[in-house]
Amino acid sequence: MSTASIFRILLLHFSLSTVLAAHSQPLTPPYLSPNTIHPNYQNMFNSFKIFIYNSNSTFPFISPSQSLFYTRLQDSHFPTENPEKAHLFFVPFPSDLPPRSVSRLIRSLRTELPYWNRTLGADHFYLSCTGIGFESDRNLVELKKNSVQISCFPTPAGKFIPHKDISLPPVPSTPAPTSNTASFLGYAKFDWVKESTLVKELSSDPDFLIESKPSDLNTFADRLGGSKFCLFEYGGGDVSGIGEALRFGCVPVVITDRPIHDLPFSDVLRWQEIALFVGRRGGVVRDLKRVLGRACWERHEKMRKLGVAASRHFMWNETPEPFDSFYTLMYELWLRRHTVRYVRRESPFVV
Numbered sequence: 436m437s438t439a440s441i442f443r444i445l446l447l448h449f450s451l452s453t454v455l456a457a458h459s460q461p462l463t464p465p466y467l468s469p470n471t472i473h474p475n476y477q478n479m480f481n482s483f484k485i486f487i488y489n490s491n492s493t494f495p496f497i498s499p500s501q502s503l504f505y506t507r508l509q510d511s512h513f514p515t516e517n518p519e520k521a522h523l524f525f526v527p528f529p530s531d532l533p534p535r536s537v538s539r540l541i542r543s544l545r546t547e548l549p550y551w552n553r554t555l556g557a558d559h560f561y562l563s564c565t566g567i568g569f570e571s572d573r574n575l576v577e578l579k580k581n582s583v584q585i586s587c588f589p590t591p592a593g594k595f596i597p598h599k600d601i602s603l604p605p606v607p608s609t610p611a612p613t614s615n616t617a618s619f620l621g622y623a624k625f626d627w628v629k630e631s632t633l634v635k636e637l638s639s640d641p642d643f644l645i646e647s648k649p650s651d652l653n654t655f656a657d658r659l660g661g662s663k664f665c666l667f668e669y670g671g672g673d674v675s676g677i678g679e680a681l682r683f684g685c686v687p688v689v690i691t692d693r694p695i696h697d698l699p700f701s702d703v704l705r706w707q708e709i710a711l712f713v714g715r716r717g718g719v720v721r722d723l724k725r726v727l728g729r730a731c732w733e734r735h736e737k738m739r740k741l742g743v744a745a746s747r748h749f750m751w752n753e754t755p756e757p758f759d760s761f762y763t764l765m766y767e768l769w770l771r772r773h774t775v776r777y778v779r780r781e782s783p784f785v786v
């Protein structure tokens with residue numbers, strides 16, 4: 436297993452210690468489609484039906500978010516035993532199933548049941564934490580190209596197809612936010628083993644406080660609550676704390692050298708107004724300071740509020756609640772339910 440638990444979260448408390456509290460304006464919702472999301476959600480909640488192949492099986496999933504999604508779905512009102520009523524079909528298989536076995540599984544669906552052939556898999560979805568790669572095998576090609584993949588954020592490069600795939604948000608580990616006390620100037624959390632040039636640059640900068648690990652989760656929560664910006668390195672770094680940063684009002688700053696397609700709920704949330712995206716070219720720290728310095732005064736409070744409002748979508752509640760992680764994922768699946776049904780081509784000469 437990889438070093439999945441490695442954290443590389445950098446938190447920054449900008450050295451301008453006084454924050455101008457923005458005066459309360461009506462808060463715009465953090466959604467791409469603020470006028471339609473609520474009626475669409477209600478429609479999804481009332482109508483959505485999923486057919487689960489081998490619905491009573493349990494699977495050894497490698498990530499908590501996969502297991503949570505699977506059990507929540509099994510326990511929800513969405514599954515139907517009547518495939519004719521289903522909008523989408525779910526093909527569950529264990530995380531460590533070798534590609535050849537996945538291919539055999541798809542082949543058996545294709546030959547034994549009529550549903551795969553109707554859309555060549557386009558109304559099917561599957562869970563794979565690291566995503567499946569492109570293979571030459573026909574079954575895997577159709578699964579990869581047509582079916583909706585739900586992978587764990589961040590998905591390895593090349594394993595995510597933006598118009599159809601979905602990423603699972605990480606499961607938060609910190610306690611709920613209490614009051615925010617900015618008791619330090621800056622903070623960075625990272626992993627000594629995979630120390631990056633960015634960390635090296637920031638370590639020597641007095642505006643940033645960097646540590647390899649907070650002593651416990653409460654301390655970590657305090658750091659999040661007391662920081663204006665939380666820095667995440669995308670691609671190699673650990674970005675799993677991004678939902679928690681939002682919850683604590685710490686505006687995420689995502690440092691990346693390529694476009695990011697797999698942000699959780701990217702077809703629901705206005706990420707461009709919730710987080711800052713900073714390119715890695717040039718002097719990273721100089722760019723960072725320029726971007727953060729500008730954002731600090733003009734945009735920070737608005738982004739912070741939007742982020743806090745968006746953070747409900749990252750919660751995995753004991754009893755599912757509207758717009759929590761589970762239901763938002765279902766909503767994203769609902770948005771993908773319209774697929775082309777291929778009709779079987781009949782020979783014109785058959786009488």
Ligand SMILES: *[C@@H]1O[C@H](CO)[C@@H](O)[C@H](O)[C@H]1NC(C)=O
Nearest residue numbers: 487488489490491492515516
């Ligand atoms: C799954 O289990 C339930 C009861 O636990 C049963 O009613 C149902 O028929 C089972 N479904 C399948 C597909 O085996």
Ligand SMILES: *[C@@H]1O[C@H](CO)[C@@H](O)[C@H](O)[C@H]1NC(C)=O
Nearest residue numbers: 544545546547548549550552
């Ligand atoms: C689906 O199509 C394939 C040919 O592409 C065929 O071999 C298979 O029997 C079909 N499945 C069903 C259930 O008709």
